[in-house]
Amino acid sequence: MNAPMPTILHLVQSNTLSGLVQSEIERSILSGELRVGERINESGLATRFGTSRGPVREALRGLQECGLVRSEKNRGVFVREISITEADQTYDVREALDELIGRRLAQSITVKQLEALHALLADMDAATAGHDIARYHALNLQFHDALVEFVGNARLSECYRRLTKELLLFRLRGLQDGGGFGVSNAEHKEIVMAIASRDPARAGATLRAHAADSRARMHKALDTGA
Amino acid sequence: MNAPMPTILHLVQSNTLSGLVQSEIERSILSGELRVGERINESGLATRFGTSRGPVREALRGLQECGLVRSEKNRGVFVREISITEADQTYDVREALDELIGRRLAQSITVKQLEALHALLADMDAATAGHDIARYHALNLQFHDALVEFVGNARLSECYRRLTKELLLFRLRGLQDGGGFGVSNAEHKEIVMAIASRDPARAGATLRAHAADSRARMHKALDTGA
DNA sequence: AAAGTGTCAACTGTTGACAGTACGCAATCG
DNA sequence: CGATTGCGTACTGTCAACAGTTGACACTTT
Numbered sequence: 001m002n003a004p005m006p007t008i009l010h011l012v013q014s015n016t017l018s019g020l021v022q023s024e025i026e027r028s029i030l031s032g033e034l035r036v037g038e039r040i041n042e043s044g045l046a047t048r049f050g051t052s053r054g055p056v057r058e059a060l061r062g063l064q065e066c067g068l069v070r071s072e073k074n075r076g077v078f079v080r081e082i083s084i085t086e087a088d089q090t091y092d093v094r095e096a097l098d099e100l101i102g103r104r105l106a107q108s109i110t111v112k113q114l115e116a117l118h119a120l121l122a123d124m125d126a127a128t129a130g131h132d133i134a135r136y137h138a139l140n141l142q143f144h145d146a147l148v149e150f151v152g153n154a155r156l157s158e159c160y161r162r163l164t165k166e167l168l169l170f171r172l173r174g175l176q177d178g179g180g181f182g183v184s185n186a187e188h189k190e191i192v193m194a195i196a197s198r199d200p201a202r203a204g205a206t207l208r209a210h211a212a213d214s215r216a217r218m219h220k221a222l223d224t225g226a
Numbered sequence: 227m228n229a230p231m232p233t234i235l236h237l238v239q240s241n242t243l244s245g246l247v248q249s250e251i252e253r254s255i256l257s258g259e260l261r262v263g264e265r266i267n268e269s270g271l272a273t274r275f276g277t278s279r280g281p282v283r284e285a286l287r288g289l290q291e292c293g294l295v296r297s298e299k300n301r302g303v304f305v306r307e308i309s310i311t312e313a314d315q316t317y318d319v320r321e322a323l324d325e326l327i328g329r330r331l332a333q334s335i336t337v338k339q340l341e342a343l344h345a346l347l348a349d350m351d352a353a354t355a356g357h358d359i360a361r362y363h364a365l366n367l368q369f370h371d372a373l374v375e376f377v378g379n380a381r382l383s384e385c386y387r388r389l390t391k392e393l394l395l396f397r398l399r400g401l402q403d404g405g406g407f408g409v410s411n412a413e414h415k416e417i418v419m420a421i422a423s424r425d426p427a428r429a430g431a432t433l434r435a436h437a438a439d440s441r442a443r444m445h446k447a448l449d450t451g452a
Numbered sequence: 453a454a455a456g457t458g459t460c461a462a463c464t465g466t467t468g469a470c471a472g473t474a475c476g477c478a479a480t481c482g
Numbered sequence: 483c484g485a486t487t488g489c490g491t492a493c494t495g496t497c498a499a500c501a502g503t504t505g506a507c508a509c510t511t512t
Contacts, residue, residue, distance in 0.1 A: 016299050017465075018287065043493070052467045053494090054280065061244065061284045067289035069385075073242050074473050074494060089379040096326040100318065153315040155392070158293075159385050166381070242493075267479060269463070278497045279464090300503050 022059035102207035248285035308396035328433035
């Protein structure tokens with residue numbers, strides 16, 4: 001009974017078709033392959049994945065509950081468009097959760113986890129130096145994902161990830177980030193330092209401020225873009 | 227083009243079968259009709275609702291993403307069981323959101339909304355006086371739902387409701403509440419007063435404290451029950 | 453009698469088909 | 483010429499049926 005043995009058998013046993021399809025569609029949406037607001041063709045996806053429409057419909061139903069797609073009866077499901085108002089509301093919640101993350105991490109962070117965070121910081125520095133914006137974004141997501149994961153609160157992780165996805169969806173609505181790049185990385189270092197100080201109030205405030213700055217950058221990008 | 231005209235036509239047009247089925251199953255779960263941990267029979271539900279299994283499967287998929295059911299491949303979907311650990315984690319998030327709710331409400335509450343809250347308080351007092359615990363619980367849910375709704379942040383409402391449902395699911399796991407009844411009502415009055423004072427810090431702290439007390443009552447109930 | 457094996461009913465995962473709706477386009481009418 | 487009506491296509495909502503899996507029960511074997 002050895003658990004950590006990812007054989008093909010286990011994959012077939014645990015992965016259902018709808019689950020795989022759902023992951024794939026989600027990836028397509030978040031990568032921008034399926035454009036925001038675009039209608040999603042069930043039959044098209046079904047033939048593309050080599051399945052029938054049933055699993056695709058189930059997958060879309062899941063994504064709808066996730067908030068990634070919106071459904072209109074007899075018309076189809078559409079990739080959800082996040083308005084600036086909704087993005088703002090999402091940031092409201094995210095700030096609160098970020099503060100919680102910071103406070104908890106300051107209490108529970110381990111040496112090993114701190115090392116992992118420092119490694120990510122270094123990678124992001126490298127990406128910044130190389131002006132590799134795509135890689136930086138990926139690492140940025142990884143960094144925040146690691147933070148919330150280190151808290152060890154599944155419910156929190158779930159909520160946070162949901163919000164993150166929505167904001168990602170909003171950014172896909174055409175614009176790029178508002179020049180926060182090296183700036184954001186400096187803030188990341190502050191975050192890690194604050195957490196390492198094991199001062200809950202400080203770590204919480206730092207993480208909340210980072211979220212607020214991120215929101216401000218979003219607004220700035222919108223203003224200059226418009 | 228008058229929107230607020232709920233004719234039968236609109237109902238048929240906007241409500242899809244899977245949606246109705248999903249609502250109905252959710253109600254069954256939260257009312258305890260479907261017991262926690264119990265396996266859900268797709269075919270059974272389908273015949274009970276007079277539909278085929280397709281809509282039922284879609285509905286269950288939605289509920290899975292909601293966190294109300296859990297699915298095992300080739301075995302079926304089960305009403306989710308929330309452990310004490312998970313409930314604790316949920317409370318962690320809920321406390322943070324409750325504080326946010328309080329802070330926002332203190333800034334935006336209107337006279338009309340305050341009246342609505344006072345009306346609910348009065349109803350809860352009546353329920354307490356009549357020892358009508360079922361009615362009190364329903365009003366309690368309504369009260370907190372009104373609070374989060376008055377903030378006017380759809381994202382926040384969604385997250386909060388999700389957490390609330392999970393906690394409701396946990397309470398269904400057998401036990402009743404830990405004697406917080408009249409106690410909880412006194413706290414509700416404090417909450418409304420704090421909001422009415424329009425002091426964000428005070429309102430936030432009061433709401434957070436209420437969530438924490440609720441969590442404490444949960445633990446107390448567990449200890450005495452065990 | 454205990455352990456292992458074969459069999460079967462119930463149920464899930466998936467499919468293909470059918471009915472109904474929405475949308476584009478041409479023909480028609482004012 | 484513009485608006486309207488009447489198709490025809492494409493797609494969604496739903497269903498009924500098929501294939502594969504699970505879990506339990508009876509049966510063999512020792």
